[in-house]
Amino acid sequence: MAERVKLAIVGCGGMGRRHLAGLGELARSEHNNVDLVAVCDLNRRNAEDLADEAQGLLGVRPRVFEDAAQMVREVEGLQAADCTTDTGSHHRAATMLLDLGLHTLCEKPLALTIRGCDRIIAAAERSGKTLSIAENYxxxxxxxxxxxxxxxxxxxxxxxxxxxxxxxxxxxxxxxxxxxxxxxxxxxxxxxxxxxxxxxxxxxxxxxxxxxxxxxxxxxxxxxxxxxxxxxxxxxxxxxxxxxxxxxxxxxxxxxxxxxxxxxxxxxxxxxxxxxxxxxxxxxxxxxxxxxxxxxxxxxxxxxxxxxxxxxxxxxxxxxxxxxxxxxxxxxxxxxxYDFDFVTTDRKLLALEQYELAECVHTGAQPEVDGAVAKRAVALVYALFESDRAGRAVTIEEVETGAVDAYQREIDEHLKLV
Ligand SMILES: NC(=O)c1ccc[n+]([C@@H]2O[C@H](COP(=O)([O-])OP(=O)(O)OC[C@H]3O[C@@H](n4cnc5c(N)ncnc54)[C@H](O)[C@@H]3O)[C@@H](O)[C@H]2O)c1
Incomplete structure (x- = not known):
């Protein structure tokens, strides 16, 4: 079996905790292909708490960081990141992780706007690293x-x-x-x-x-x-x-x-x-x-x-x-x-996403939900918003290319994406 992929959870809020439970599920299976070696959050308390929780669950305390760049400098052999920061930060956080050379599993939605999605997809192309989106349903x-x-x-x-x-x-x-x-x-x-x-x-x-x-x-x-x-x-x-x-x-x-x-x-x-x-x-x-x-x-x-x-x-x-x-x-x-409670089902589905990311790292395979698939889902949601603004039906192509963006423009300006 190939060596386990060294991974960091970046974003230690509610979903960071759920992704840790996913890693616990994977670790208990015969298929574990991931080692959690670091956790990172702008909020130190959240990161320290998650590291404690990881120690209880996995038996090893991951290192704690507030800054992803420092984490990459200091954690030898770090290969991948599980990006579970809040949605409005994905375009910055996931882009940074990919640019730092980490294969990245990013929570859905890929970004807060179509331009945000484009920024992350461009980073994946630049870095040549895997970008997979954690679409669990x-x-x-x-x-x-x-x-x-x-x-x-x-x-x-x-x-x-x-x-x-x-x-x-x-x-x-x-x-x-x-x-x-x-x-x-x-x-x-x-x-x-x-x-x-x-x-x-x-x-x-x-x-x-x-x-x-x-x-x-x-x-x-x-x-x-x-x-x-x-x-x-x-x-x-x-x-x-x-x-x-x-x-x-x-x-x-x-x-x-x-x-x-x-x-x-x-x-x-x-x-x-x-x-x-x-x-x-x-x-x-x-x-x-x-x-x-x-x-x-x-x-x-x-x-x-x-x-x-x-x-x-x-x-x-x-x-x-x-x-x-x-x-x-x-x-x-x-x-x-099947007959599992919500928490059990949830962690099994997250384990599948994490397993797939590590497989892609090992084999170079394309993940099922890549940047293009995840961007299309975001475009489908925004098509409703842009259609409402435009007072007419819109095509997904218009939304994906940014030809209609009246609703999202205010967000893009706020995020400095235009
Ligand atoms: N798939 C699902 O079923 C599901 C369910 C809930 C949430 N989510 C997704 O997970 C993501 C996180 O949601 P949440 O509920 O955990 O949010 P949250 O607010 O509970 O936690 C976000 C954490 O990210 C940290 N953070 C923000 N920017 C950061 C950065 N640049 N670097 C490091 N840490 C940073 C925050 O300090 C916070 O601890 C969202 O995109 C959300 O849509 C998915």
Whole structure:
């Protein structure tokens, strides 16, 4: 087996802690190909805490840094970085890590704007290092199975997808920066996961008509520990109320390059009954996908009333097969459901991303979610914003090239990207 890749976690907030749990999962498996040798955060306390946590989990305390350049100078043989800084800093942090010569796994969204994405992609090209984006939802075995069902023609040809989530009220989602246009609006920060699922299931989006709204201008902290409780230790520092500037709801009609259609609603200020469904319609039937990280079974329905929502679904997806590592972590090559809690599922999916990065370092292979794929997901989200501003449908090409950028321009100016 090749030597383990020496890696640093850069960004020791909530997601940094979750990525550490991913490394713990990988370390307990037979496939460990990574050694955590350093942690880095502008906030020394966060980095020291994560190093302590790593010692408890992995048995070795990584070195602690506040400055990535110093880290690269002082840690011999450091090869890779796991960039889990907040979204508004990715264009600086990931660019710097790549320029410092580190293969980089960057959390989603790749950057806060399209120009930010371009900056990181250019750094990857300059340095010749791997840039992989930590898009975890598509790695969920159940999403792999939906994709195989679609590719194998289980419901005929793809026709139409509805991706809908309505929830949120006036809750403050995890951190204040997720509610500010200039630091990472919810609809981008969380919405990009769904953009990626849309492209993962249906291929490249081409044309988008969208509307975006800011419904809840005041957000109230409910003092939760965030997903999996990972943010609990910071809860006391979160203000009770914040003023939001970033849009919290978006609605769209999408035409994909292959001519199929989609309707997308991602509403984080919904009151009353929450709603969530992902329905895929084909020329012969439908698939109700259960969503992400819950392991629930898929339901497939045909016109004669046949409903398949158990193991028989595998007969319709002959091409479905997880990678050897995913198969070990999820208990089989072809799981049709699983029964892990959120924290366990989360760390398994993150372990798969970390494993893949190290494999790319060893073999030179291209990661599944590279800069171009991740940028397209960001472009799909911003297509809704730019369409709203322009008052017309926009093409993904216009968004990706920056030909329409009226919404993002203010952010780019703030980030000094124009
Ligand atoms: N994939 C998922 O399911 C998922 C879930 C949550 C968050 N995320 C993503 O993870 C990223 C981090 O989110 P979070 O919730 O952990 O944020 P956070 O605010 O909890 O933590 C960010 C940390 O990064 C540090 N930081 C900022 N700039 C830095 C720099 N240049 N160098 C070193 N450290 C720096 C901050 O001091 C802080 O400790 C975001 O991009 C977010 O979208 C992904």
């Amino acid at each position: 598509r790695r969920d075995p159940i999403n792999r199975l939906v994709r195989a069902l679609l590719d194998d023609g289980a419901i005929g040809d793809r026709q139409f997808i509805m991706e809908t989530a309505v929830r949120g009220k006036d809750d403050l989602f995890i951190t204040p920066w997720r509610h500010q246009k200039l630091s990472g609006t919810l609809t981008l920060d969380a919405g990009v996961h769904y953009a990626d699922i849309l492209q993962y299931y249906f291929g490249d989006p081409a044309v988008v008509y969208g509307k975006v709204r800011l419904y809840e201008k005041l957000r109230y902290s409910r003092k939760t520990g965030g997903p999996g409780g990972f943010y609990e230790k910071w809860a006391e520092y979160i203000p009770d109320t914040i003023e939001a500037t970033g849009e919290d709801a978006m609605f769209a009609t999408i035409t994909f390059a292959n001519g199929t259609l989609g309707q997308w609603t991602d509403h984080y200020a919904g009151h009353g009954e929450p709603l969530g469904y992902r329905m895929v319609y084909g020329t012969r039937g439908s698939i109700a996908a259960p969503g992400d990280r819950n392991g629930k079974p898929i339901r497939m329905t045909f016109d004669d009333g046949t409903v398949i929502d158990d193991e028989r679904i595998l007969e319709w997806a002959p091409s479905y097969r997880l990678s050897p590592v995913a198969a070990d972590l999820f208990g089989g090559e072809r799981p049709w459901h």
